[in-house]
Amino acid sequence: MTANAFLSLLQGAGVTLIISLSGIAIGVPLGLVLALVRWRRIPGLSQVAAVYVSLLRSTPAVTLCLLIFFAVPTLGIEIGAWSAGIMTLAFVTAAFNCEVWRAGLLNFPHEQVEAARAFGMTPLLRLRRIIFPQLWRAALPGLVNEATLLIKASPAIAVIGVAEITRAATRIGAQTYEPLPPMLTATGIYVAIILVFVGLQRLTERRYGRGAGA
Amino acid sequence: MMHGFDVVWEHSDRLLWGVLNTIALSIVGAVLAVVFGALVAILLMSPNRLLRLSVQGLVDLMRCVPFLMLVYLVYYGLPHLGIDFDNWTAGLAALALYNTAYMAEILRGIWSGLPRETFEAATAFGYHGPRLYTRIVFPQVFLAAGPMLGNQLIQIIKDTAFLTIIAVPELTQAASGIQAQYFVPFAAFIAAILIYWALCAIVEGGVALIEKVAEARR
Numbered sequence: 001m002t003a004n005a006f007l008s009l010l011q012g013a014g015v016t017l018i019i020s021l022s023g024i025a026i027g028v029p030l031g032l033v034l035a036l037v038r039w040r041r042i043p044g045l046s047q048v049a050a051v052y053v054s055l056l057r058s059t060p061a062v063t064l065c066l067l068i069f070f071a072v073p074t075l076g077i078e079i080g081a082w083s084a085g086i087m088t089l090a091f092v093t094a095a096f097n098c099e100v101w102r103a104g105l106l107n108f109p110h111e112q113v114e115a116a117r118a119f120g121m122t123p124l125l126r127l128r129r130i131i132f133p134q135l136w137r138a139a140l141p142g143l144v145n146e147a148t149l150l151i152k153a154s155p156a157i158a159v160i161g162v163a164e165i166t167r168a169a170t171r172i173g174a175q176t177y178e179p180l181p182p183m184l185t186a187t188g189i190y191v192a193i194i195l196v197f198v199g200l201q202r203l204t205e206r207r208y209g210r211g212a213g214a
Numbered sequence: 215m216m217h218g219f220d221v222v223w224e225h226s227d228r229l230l231w232g233v234l235n236t237i238a239l240s241i242v243g244a245v246l247a248v249v250f251g252a253l254v255a256i257l258l259m260s261p262n263r264l265l266r267l268s269v270q271g272l273v274d275l276m277r278c279v280p281f282l283m284l285v286y287l288v289y290y291g292l293p294h295l296g297i298d299f300d301n302w303t304a305g306l307a308a309l310a311l312y313n314t315a316y317m318a319e320i321l322r323g324i325w326s327g328l329p330r331e332t333f334e335a336a337t338a339f340g341y342h343g344p345r346l347y348t349r350i351v352f353p354q355v356f357l358a359a360g361p362m363l364g365n366q367l368i369q370i371i372k373d374t375a376f377l378t379i380i381a382v383p384e385l386t387q388a389a390s391g392i393q394a395q396y397f398v399p400f401a402a403f404i405a406a407i408l409i410y411w412a413l414c415a416i417v418e419g420g421v422a423l424i425e426k427v428a429e430a431r432r
């Protein structure tokens with residue numbers, strides 16, 4: 001394997017990180033919204049959120065990625081491979097993040113919510129001032145765990161041609177007729193990235209305690 | 215869009231064939247992973263420190279690798295070693311190998327959480343070797359492992375979708391084939407996703423049922 005090939009693997013690693021982090025940046029708040037909708041039992045929406053979570057948790061990322069990439073253009077919306085990849089990862093991780101946030105909400109001490117209500121705080125103010133500052137600490141280890149799983153699922157988007165690590169490795173393998181060296185190198189890069197996330201998880205667990213439901 | 219579902223319905227035999235392959239891969243892969251996982255769990259609980267730590271290292275390493283990378287490594291690597299597989303067998307081998315690490319970790323976790331008295335009593339009664347494991351240890355481990363094994367089985371079902379990339383004829387591959395031929399992406403992949411949902415719901419229902427039986431035996 002040449003130095004050039006190694007560089008394009010590193011470039012692929014950059015793409016994997018950018019797309020995964022974008023997926024996380026969309027999926028984590030989306031998961032919180034879903035969890036709040038279910039927690040507040042908003043009629044109609046709560047059931048939709050429950051079905052969404054159940055459906056997306058049993059959907060393979062590869063299948064969802066193919067659906068988004070091929071079906072969204074038939075609705076008259078143009079979509080590139082990158083956007084389809086980010087949407088796939090965001091939608092999948094949002095379902096899992098919803099469960100982490102919801103576990104945190106269900107474990108949240110009810111007295112505090114009642115006390116805040118007695119002080120006349122509006123629901124939004126209660127969320128912002130009372131619930132969220134404690135909730136994110138409880139949810140963080142679980143969210144980092146989901147982020148690790150997201151990175152492990154991210155090769156799914158290679159199927160629509162996003163030039164991330166896996167795609168770069170198969171391309172180099174096809175060019176050189178030596179698929180094993182780029183594959184092993186790519187695996188090494190993934191292991192390094194995932195070990196960083198596992199380390200982050202240990203750190204957050206030590207710092208904020210083992211998250212509810214994590 | 216409804217026309218798309220008509221097309222998919224006309225070719226439901228292809229989807230059915232895909233589902234049957236997905237189910238076969240998941241079940242055979244899961245059974246192999248549980249059997250090998252149990253053997254690895256024995257090594258993970260070994261009193262020999264060096265053996266235990268090196269096996270634990272391998273298990274942890276495997277759990278850091280994305281499944282698709284392992285599929286590629288098996289698919290390209292085994293022919294290198296002179297073992298020739300068709301795609302289906304290569305996919306199954308990757309599935310079993312990958313999940314062996316997860317199963318071993320699940321079983322080890324439950325095993326180390328069980329009270330030691332029964333094991334000590336069994337040893338005192340002269341149980342040792344394979345009989346200690348098959349009669350005393352694993353019945354208790356598996357009785358407690360139901361929900362976690364169920365979760366892992368769902369993960370295995372979802373992992374089989376990756377095998378479409380090495381052209382294993384499973385459910386996602388079948389949906390892709392129909393969509394490529396008739397250009398009905400929405401209907402084909404929605405149908406596949408709903409089938410995955412049903413499969414996972416069946417596993418969850420099965421686990422709940424087994425839990426009831428396990429509860430009665432405890």
